[in-house]
Amino acid sequence: MTFKHFLILFLALGIVSCKKEIHLNKIEGKRIEINDSLSSDVDIEAYIKPYREHVNNDLDSIIAYALDTYSKRDGELNTAIGNLMADIVYEQGNAVFNKRTGKDIDFVLLNHGGIRSIISKGQITSRTAYEVMPFDNAIVVVDLKGEQVKELLDYLAEAKRAHPISKLELILDNDYNIISSKVKDNAIDFTKNYYVATNDYLYNGGDRMNFFKTNDSLYVLDYKVRNALIDYFKKVDTLNPKIDNRFIKQAN
Known part of the structure; x- marks a missing residue:
């Protein structure tokens, strides 16, 4: 064995003999608070400034006017703001659905908790839509069997809450x-199917609306609820939604 070979063998044996198992005994972390004391990067600020200004100008452009302030707490089983949102989803969503399928949406169901802000009296901007609907929920249309529609109605009756509906009484x-119970002024026929517009969150069982899960078919419109609001605001001059008789408890 040459000296070179001996040296290589010696080093290899040394590495093997020195090998030890390593175990993680403790993890330490340090909290770094993000606050106003952190200085901003001037170059980054200068870079994003024009983009920020463009976005803010777009969001703050006036596109409509509200005659009053509307809140989801204004009614027991239906509210003006909820009625407005459901009606917008019907009007805007049905235009897309009809163009693609030649069919019409029968009615709309959204969720009370999805309304995240009031609509204040006065100027309406795109930012208003982002405040009311900050999530990226998209409109979908579900082909529901009559028995599932019955489950939907039972859900609304048991919830005793102003979940927004449109074209449903x-x-x-x-x-x-x-x-x-009626759809577009006609008594519901539980032997037939109905096209129900909702959002993808509810379709996936949000708010325990599990009746959507066993649908016959699903139509994805690729249209966010928030964008439907903005498109609707842009084409009307004035918002004046009302509490009506679409979902009520009959007086004695």
């Missing part, structure tokens, strides 16, 4: 039992 008695 539901009347309850004082014990919250269903007296009457």
